[in-house]
Amino acid sequence: MVQARLRTVSVMEKTTGNGPAVVFTGAVKTFGRAERTVRAVDGIDLTVERGETVALLGRNGAGKSTAISLLLGLNEPDSGGVQLLGSAPEQAVRAGRVGAMLQDGRPIPRVTVRELIAFVASTYPSPMPVPESLALAGVSAYADRRIDKLSGGQIQRVRFAVALAGNPELVVLDEPTAALDVEARRAFWGSMRAYARRGNTVLFSTHYLEEADENADRIVVIDHGRIVADGSGDLIKESVGGSHVSFDLAGGPTQGLELLPGVNAVEIRGDRALLRTDDSDATVIELARLGRVRNLRVSPATLEDAFLSLTSPATDSESETV
């Protein structure tokens, strides 16, 4: 709590205006033409306060990248609105208040890391000193090498340095750790948190649940272009509720398990039954009555369970007719 307040104060010092960093109001973006259109973003309402670190969590094709392109002014919503730091996205970008790392950005050949970062910094009104953004992104060691000679993980960090170079108030990262190995990923999130601690706002998209849970104050779950959940990881787990009850079948029957009180899903893994239940007490009491308690275990639902129950896989029907 105290920490949160301290952070708010430092944000106030840093930014000129007040109000939220990001506001989506009923934003809709449709692709395609005539009969075959896809509502990539289908009415998003979202407010991100300054200083927050927010994860946009969703499957591939859920609409995360489209939402980010609306946020950065690369696309315009068909209806609804998007505000960035109190102004239109394009204005906020033009004023140098935003830095971004896009999903499909690849390095441009024949420039060194330092040259690239120095150039990007030069386009911003009050950039970070170049050595500082190099250090923060963890690329100082190869600052004088050409970008096309770097490894995938190193390039990803360079792209992060590009996002930081202008010392923006808001950093937007689209799938920043795709194609990184575990160690590079950990290092990346370390850098990201260091930047967020300075009072900056960070919005990142990911389809890795653990990343969202570990690195964001708040998770916004997007599915089929809509927000289906919004809150801390714990809050989202609670909202879905439920827990797991598992026990050894020991050769016993599997039919009828789904009829036990509270149970809404049954999975058989080898000789073990996994029940998902809304009322673990009732389920366990009934199992005990049936004498099926060998190696019985009750565990709370995971974020993965919550995510799976909140979202549905992409299907052909995703191309809705509008």
Added chain:
Amino acid sequence: MLPYIVLEIRRTLRDGVFMIFGIGMPVLMYLLFTNLGGGGDDASGWKAFSMVGMAAYGALGAAMSIGTGVASDKSLGWLQQLRITPLAPSRVVVGRAISGSVTVLPTILTVLLAGALVNGVRLEVWQWTALTLLLWIGALPFTMLGIGNGYRLTPQATGVVNVACLMGFAIVGGLWFPLSEYPSWLRSIGTYTPAHRFADLGWATTGGHAPSAGTFAVLAGWLLLFGAYAVVSYRRSARTV
């Protein structure tokens, strides 16, 4: 905008393939065309004529190759990354055209140097100066055409289209062989190509007089057309990101 121009010039100068083919090819062709086959009775006239033609050809090629760079920047996502920096889109386009122009200059200078040092072409100082400047500035319509292709097409398609434009212009415009050698119908088409009028800036200069008003008018028309094409293509590329 200046740092952007510097960055792009740096990238071009480090492109070995461009430096060898963009600059080397026109010089090589010039020396071959003027020193093989004896050259006939007006050898020194042909050496000056071909020097301008080949310098124009080199400038044209260098200007259009900027478009290939733009197309590959687009496919890398670099144009999109530029759009989320505070750099205004118009500055990106103008900056790219200027940085491209700077790389056009060495192509012109090497052919002119070869003309002066190897082939012994003799001109007044003002003629050398005017020749360089006119060919340099006159390449602008082709820069616009190349950039327009780059914003609109994939890198592969841009490469092919640029080479096709370049060869077509060089031949029909009379940069490799004088238009006077052509049948009359092709000659009359040739005189309206931007490439012919572009080279005419140079031929007028080596001839010791100012280029005609018609040449300026035709070039200005092409500049407007290609410039509009570049702007429309850029808007289109921006819309479909």
